[in-house]
Amino acid sequence: MTTLTVELGERSYPIFIQADLLKQPDVLGPYLKTKTVVVVTNDVVEPLYFPLLEQALTGCEISKIVIRDGEEYKNLQTFESVISQLLAMSAARDTTLIALGGGVVGDLTGFVAASFQRGMPFIQIPTTLLSQVDSSVGGKTAVNHPLGKNMIGAFYQPKVVLIDTNSLATLPEREFAAGMAEVIKYGVIYDVDFFNWLETNQAAIKAKETDTLQYMIARCCAIKAEIVAIDERESGLRALLNLGHTFGHAIEAEQGYGNWLHGEAVATGIVLASSVATKMDWLQTSEFRRILELIESFNLPTSAPADMDYDCFMRHMRHDKKVQAGKLNFVIPTQIGAAKVTSQISEEVLRAVLS
Numbered sequence: 001m002t003t004l005t006v007e008l009g010e011r012s013y014p015i016f017i018q019a020d021l022l023k024q025p026d027v028l029g030p031y032l033k034t035k036t037v038v039v040v041t042n043d044v045v046e047p048l049y050f051p052l053l054e055q056a057l058t059g060c061e062i063s064k065i066v067i068r069d070g071e072e073y074k075n076l077q078t079f080e081s082v083i084s085q086l087l088a089m090s091a092a093r094d095t096t097l098i099a100l101g102g103g104v105v106g107d108l109t110g111f112v113a114a115s116f117q118r119g120m121p122f123i124q125i126p127t128t129l130l131s132q133v134d135s136s137v138g139g140k141t142a143v144n145h146p147l148g149k150n151m152i153g154a155f156y157q158p159k160v161v162l163i164d165t166n167s168l169a170t171l172p173e174r175e176f177a178a179g180m181a182e183v184i185k186y187g188v189i190y191d192v193d194f195f196n197w198l199e200t201n202q203a204a205i206k207a208k209e210t211d212t213l214q215y216m217i218a219r220c221c222a223i224k225a226e227i228v229a230i231d232e233r234e235s236g237l238r239a240l241l242n243l244g245h246t247f248g249h250a251i252e253a254e255q256g257y258g259n260w261l262h263g264e265a266v267a268t269g270i271v272l273a274s275s276v277a278t279k280m281d282w283l284q285t286s287e288f289r290r291i292l293e294l295i296e297s298f299n300l301p302t303s304a305p306a307d308m309d310y311d312c313f314m315r316h317m318r319h320d321k322k323v324q325a326g327k328l329n330f331v332i333p334t335q336i337g338a339a340k341v342t343s344q345i346s347e348e349v350l351r352a353v354l355s
């Protein structure tokens with residue numbers, strides 16, 4: 001088993017990564033304040049993994065809340081419904097909330113945990129690649145607003161993250177590929193050796209070899225843990241994790257949440273940001289090509305939807321959380337393994353890339 005720690009003083013927590021971790025009883029025991037737990041999951045994940053989790057929690061008083069599947073349900077209506085169900089169950093502050101599912105379940109459950117009676121303990125059990133390498137770690141929780149993604153939320157850290165890599169066996173290929181966008185992101189912004197490793201190990205990743213997946217997921221979590229420990233609230237370094245997200249969120253919002261997967265929009269966003277970087281002479285064309293080819297090799301989209309032009313992107317991006325003093329900030333790769341945040345991109349370059 002790989003064990004990592006997100007170092008945040010008294011709010012530090014472990015990340016456990018291994019195949020078949022859900023079959024191990026007693027992993028979660030030490031992280032439960034009381035034996036009362038409520039599992040929040042969705043109607044796709046519940047039949048697949050709730051029975052296993054129930055067995056692993058033998059001796060606990062377990063309730064479950066099943067939300068509908070899909071990004072379009074990551075909203076205030078579902079949030080209120082989960083809170084109402086917790087109240088109806090007489091859940092209390094010492095009840096532990098467990099998020100069992102992908103990033104939608106994790107983000108929503110985390111926000112409920114942050115808000116219910118001003119905070120209750122919660123545990124992340126991510127079951128998609130994207131949530132295992134990114135959303136379950138670092139404490140960003142949120143729901144969407146019709147005018148923008150993740151506009152309502154809180155920083156709220158889990159007590160433990162439990163990653164059973166075997167849950168990826170049931171994940172649809174398109175969802176696995178979407179997770180690869182966030183995996184590639186870590187290589188581009190932070191770790192050239194990891195990017196090289198991804199290029200070399202494409203076949204083993206696609207074959208979902210157990211050790212390869214464990215290494216890949218652990219490397220992503222280690223990078224994220226390192227960044228979050230330095231900059232939990234995103235006042236600097238953590239912003240690099242948003243590579244591709246400013247463009248990506250615009251695509252998701254314009255196309256309707258759920259039509260483009262989050263990871264697919266991020267993949268295109270990474271290509272657009274890298275294209276901006278080459279046009280600004282910050283990134284070599286040969287490195288741009290390597291980024292593009294790696295993203296393409298996982299069958300991810302690399303160009304913006306045909307119906308989105310510069311004005312359409314700008315309309316959405318003005319609502320972005322990265323707007324500061326009226327200026328839009330972009331994360332831009334400067335070489336494979338390094339990136340910077342800048343607002344100094346000419347309109348001419350943006351128009352050229354987004355047209």
Ligand code: NAD
Binds near residue numbers: 101127131175
């Ligand atoms: P998701 O939660 O919608 O899951 C994708 C699909 O896979 C869903 O249909 C889900 O039901 C299904 N699924 C989940 N696990 C499965 C399994 N093991 N087998 C079969 N099907 C399974 O999407 P996602 O890609 O996991 O997460 C995307 C969300 O994460 C977005 O809302 C995004 O904003 C958010 N996000 C948050 C952060 C953060 O730091 N908090 C970071 C990145 C993304």
Ligand code: GLY
Binds near residue numbers: 135137140238242
């Ligand atoms: N996924 C971006 C972050 O956690 O900061």
